[in-house]
Amino acid sequence: MTETETHLQAHFADLAKQTHAARFGMWTFLGSEVLFFGSLFALYASYRAEYGDAFSRAVRHTDLLLGSANTAILITASFLVALAVGELRAGSDRRAAALLLAGAALGVAFMALKGIEYAHHFRDGIYPGVHYRYAALPEEGAKIFFTLYYLMTGLHALHVVGGIVLLLALAWMARRGRFTARWHTPAELGGLYWHLVDVVWIFLWPAFYLLH
Amino acid sequence: MTREARRVWITWIVLLLLAGLTFALSFIPSDPFATPVALGIAMVKAVLVVAVFMEFLDARATPRLAFVVSLLLAAILTTLATVDVLTRRVPALPPG
Numbered sequence: 687m688t689e690t691e692t693h694l695q696a697h698f699a700d701l702a703k704q705t706h707a708a709r710f711g712m713w714t715f716l717g718s719e720v721l722f723f724g725s726l727f728a729l730y731a732s733y734r735a736e737y738g739d740a741f742s743r744a745v746r747h748t749d750l751l752l753g754s755a756n757t758a759i760l761i762t763a764s765f766l767v768a769l770a771v772g773e774l775r776a777g778s779d780r781r782a783a784a785l786l787l788a789g790a791a792l793g794v795a796f797m798a799l800k801g802i803e804y805a806h807h808f809r810d811g812i813y814p815g816v817h818y819r820y821a822a823l824p825e826e827g828a829k830i831f832f833t834l835y836y837l838m839t840g841l842h843a844l845h846v847v848g849g850i851v852l853l854l855a856l857a858w859m860a861r862r863g864r865f866t867a868r869w870h871t872p873a874e875l876g877g878l879y880w881h882l883v884d885v886v887w888i889f890l891w892p893a894f895y896l897l898h
Numbered sequence: 899m900t901r902e903a904r905r906v907w908i909t910w911i912v913l914l915l916l917a918g919l920t921f922a923l924s925f926i927p928s929d930p931f932a933t934p935v936a937l938g939i940a941m942v943k944a945v946l947v948v949a950v951f952m953e954f955l956d957a958r959a960t961p962r963l964a965f966v967v968s969l970l971l972a973a974i975l976t977t978l979a980t981v982d983v984l985t986r987r988v989p990a991l992p993p994g
Contacts, residue, residue: 687994706958706960706968709957709958709961710958710961710964712961713961713964713965714964716965716968717964717965717967717968717969717970719974720965720968720972721968724968724972724973725972725975727974727976728972728975728980729979730979731976731979732982733983735980735983735984736983750921754917754921756993758917761913761943762910762914764947764951765907765910765913765951768909769906772900772902772903772906775902776900843966874972877951878952881947881951881952884947884951885944885947885948888940888944888947891920892920892936892937892941896920896921896924896925896934896936896970897925897932897933
């Protein structure tokens with residue numbers, strides 16, 4: 687069975703058209719993700735406009751070092767996945783698998799740091815919503831800030847977990863020789879998703895750690 | 899190293915340098931330009947990731963259009979939501 691026969695679905699005329707449809711579907715999905723996180727950033731911006739001083743004070747109470755380390759981690763994870771797609775194009779399955787695995791490992795490191803950060807906040811009584819009881823910042827604006835913090839970083843963290851599972855599956859597929867230099871669409875699309883997760887964090891970082 | 903791989907490596911280094919710059923700038927006390935500068939750098943970083951890592955520039959017109967429209971809608975949503983809050987006034991007349 688030829689490569690085209692293996693991967694081509696019956697309802698597509700050729701592999702090029704099928705790949706284009708897959709890419710279009712993925713970019714549309716990423717567009718919906720932009721709207722999903724965009725609406726949360728709109729919420730953040732509105733509350734920041736209303737409670738500017740409280741938000742400025744609250745930003746000083748998140749962990750700048752852990753947040754910044756996570757920025758470097760996600761940027762590097764994204765870089766490794768971009769390299770992996772290049773390796774697949776060159777037909778180097780094993781190198782691509784190693785790079786995808788390294789990307790997933792950095793995703794796990796990101797989650798570990800996020801867990802440490804959440805644990806520190808819980809210890810201080812920083813919980814979301816009505817459970818908030820942080821004595822150092824009792825004002826309403828700070829409560830809203832940390833509720834948004836948990837909502838937005840939590841939803842982002844769920845995306846990271848999904849990305850880790852995806853990268854592990856892609857690494858396994860690459861290691862098993864499921865991809866070829868001509869057909870590696872799942873890895874390409876999985877990479878696109880992972881990069882968008884990185885892009886979202888690029889904006890979460892200043893919003894919750896830097897803008898005081 | 900291929901041309902694409904070199905481009906990816908250079909982008910990674912630039913992204914880390916920009917992140918380092920944002921981190922350093924956050925220590926400047928009460929700088930009025932801190933917010934626009936930090937958001938501006940974030941925007942540049944996002945454009946680099948989308949353009950180089952996601953190969954947006956090499957994508958065909960339809961995927962590009964779908965993504966750009968969603969960006970535009972998200973920007974309109976954020977702007978209008980913020981402007982709404984900033985321009986609200988307490989009603990001049992009491993209710994009733």
